[in-house]
Amino acid sequence: MIRVRYAPSPTGEIHVGNARTALFNYLFARHNKGTFILRLDDTDKKRSTDQAIRSMVEDITWFGIDWDEGYLKGGDYGPYSQSERMDLYNHYTDILLKEGSAYELHYTDEEIKNIKEQYEKSMKTFSYRKVKELEGEARVREFKEKGLTPAVVFKVLEDKEIVVDDIVRGDVHFNSNEFKDFVIRRSNGIPVYNYATVIDDALMNITHVIRAEEHLSNTPKQILIFDALKFPHPYFAHISLIFAPDRTKLSKRHGATSIGDFRRMGFLPEAMFNFLALLGWSPKDGREFFTKEELIELFTLESVNKAPAIFDISKLKWMNHKYIVELGKEILCTLAMPYLKEAYPDIKCDEKTLLLVDTLRGNMNVLPDIVKLSEPFLTGLGFPEGEEEKNILFDKDSIKVFKYILENIENIEFKEQKINEFLDGLKEKLGLSGKKIYHPLRVALFGSKSGPELWKIFILLGKEEVVQRIKFVLEQIKKTSN
RNA sequence: GGCGUAGUAGAACAACGGUGAGUUCGGGGGGCUCUCAAUCCCCAGACCAGGGUUCAACUCCCUGCUACGCUACCA
Structure with missing residues (x-):
């Protein structure tokens, strides 16, 4: 039984890159009749707000993705919010500590920062291992007396060959000497993402981890944790990033980046769904228009492209236009209503408006285009200026x-x-x-x-x-x- | 700096150890006895660079270059 998950951290609106990750997970799960799980990576309590969670659920539902298990749905592997799973993380941290795969570091955040700076100044490489060796018993005692909690650091095995067998990239080789020991639980008791996610994936029996390429470099570390805890590790599939036309990571300064942005701009979820599916993936026959069912039918991870995908909004507009033209006029009218009402508060989807919308749809790319187009009919016309x-x-x-x-x-x-x-x-x-x-x-x-x-x-x-x-x-x- | 990933037209994808390197968006031009749109036709435009392997390389290998990511008590 295939089990995949989408695990957003609800700190803001869903970025299109994340939406595409969710989409690929969803398509993969449905294609293989597996289970799609929604999990909340909300260890960062400060930045995770209820408001963000609500809007995330709203957006992802609008987008057309539903899930079988997880947040709001429940299931046998809960709880599905990381903030409620602290006992679990602690349990496994204790095991690692007991088996010597991890150690406690009795330094405060401040102290570590200072030590790092010193290392930098003297051009030496910093590592937790070195600091640990110098720690001394007195320090441990003092730390305990002050009632401070130590951070927990994972001990990276030396000279270990790690192969990430990635479905979209093939075998990717690493050597454990390339990375140093790393923190898995902060001194405030909260586990670090890279650690929590491993525990969750293992405990939730996730079979395929499908996520953005930026996580590829962290995967060998995660594998080390899987191994230390004797968890079988899942298959991995790292999908490429989404770039803006300037070939840098799509970000706020490029304008609209979140699903919510595009919804408000008047794009249809079906067009968005179709468009995002084609970003980094393509079917054998080169078709461009698909219903959700067709995408589920055709999607395979093997045909996901390795190169970064560039988000071309003009193609999205073109696609949206095609979808608008195909919509039933009643539906189109209802969808356009919020935009029309801003200009004409009393407008309704009556016969006249239906005709209007039906007539003008051929010239629309996004829903709010209707406002400008209908002006000559709704507010009258002066003598042309041009x-x-x-x-x-x-x-x-x-x-x-x-x-x-x-x-x-x-x-x-x-x-x-x-x-x-x-x-x-x-x-x-x-x-x-x-x-x-x-x-x-x-x-x-x-x-x-x-x-x-x-x-x-x-x-x-x-x-x-x-x-x-x-x-x-x-x-x-x-x-x-x- | 170390490690990783990628590099086919402006963009998204495709194919192939031997091709005329294909499709879609976009650009340019034209038809459809009105525009835009739709549709049809035509045009321009690409295998990152250099070495190898091979009778033959865009395709396999190496190096370089470029971009991006990771290298955080960020997620």
């Missing part, structure tokens, strides 16, 4: 078109086909190219020469409004010409 638009309106031929329409509009039935037939007929009747007809009309009715198809604009506006806008434009032209 030079290009003005030039189009002032064209002699344009005036001919406007006049002809005003004379004949009574006879047009406001249906797609009828309107198009009528507009098409104009070319012959007036001897004008399509451009000469469509451009001025769109400017007069919509304010710009590009936008939705004209027949849609006609229907959306209704006969009366079409007449009024054309009349208005004609008046303005007359005024300016005189």
Whole structure:
């Protein structure tokens, strides 16, 4: 039975990199009919807030990931928050201490800092081992008398070959001489991440650890702990990092980085899900659009790419656009509502709004685009400001078109086909190219020469409004010409 | 500094010890007797560098370069 986990530390919003890690874990679990566990790495109590936990759960749920076991769900391997597992960590720390795989260090945080500095100044390499050797019994006694707790340091075996058998990277070799002893429990009694995570993964029977590449270098240390405690170690899969277009780690200064950011910007979860799945992974056949079910079906860790993936927001927008176009109009309208309400508090998803949304969707990349696009329909239209638009309106031929329409509009039935037939007929009747007809009309009715198809604009506006806008434009032209 | 990982067009991916190095986004141009969009067609653009191994290397090996990560009583 395959068991994987996503273990965020709830110190802020979910970064897209973490979301992608969660996604790969999720896809892997579902593909293999395994169990997906949500665990909270909240040992850092100061930075982990209830608010952050809530928003994390909200975001990950919005994103489309659900879990079988863990936080809020429970299960046989709880508790699922590290902050509630201190007894467990202490238990195993005691074992390590007893077996001599770890030792206590009787120095305060301050003292260690000073010693490190001294080593640095004299160009010597610092190690806990050396400090320990100089510790002396007096110091231990004094430490105890003062009621201070020692830090616990893990003793790294010498000259040990460690191979991380990584599913995406193959065998990665390390030698234990490359690293020095390291702290596993701080003097404040709280275990260090690298240690707690090993205990948790072992106790929760995690079979595959799928996580970001930045953890690869720490993996040999973790393996040493697994071995010292005689835990079997899981398979590892280190997936590449997500970079910004400047090839550095995607961070706040690049703008939107968290799932919450993208949600607020009006991206659809399905698009996000699809897009992130394709960051560092691709199916054999090179397809780009997948439902969640298809991704579950196709996903394998073996086809995960080793190179860092670059987050290209323009591709995300393109993909989001595709998803918006495919959405049912009722759903699209509901999703767009919050943005529309900001500009028009009284708006509802009634027939008119549905038509509006349905008409404009083809020009939307993200949900809030609807606000700008619908302006000509909801707040009316003044005379265009732009030079290009003005030039189009002032064209002699344009005036001919406007006049002809005003004379004949009574006879047009406001249906797609009828309107198009009528507009098409104009070319012959007036001897004008399509451009000469469509451009001025769109400017007069919509304010710009590009936008939705004209027949849609006609229907959306209704006969009366079409007449009024054309009349208005004609008046303005007359005024300016005189 | 040590260790690790990666390096195919601007971006995401693909294939292959012998190719015309393929697909998608983006860029440029054109068709679709209106724009944007969609769609179709065309164009530009890539195997990080240097050595080896081999009849043959983008592909295997080594070195270098570059980027990133780890090297914390951060996670």
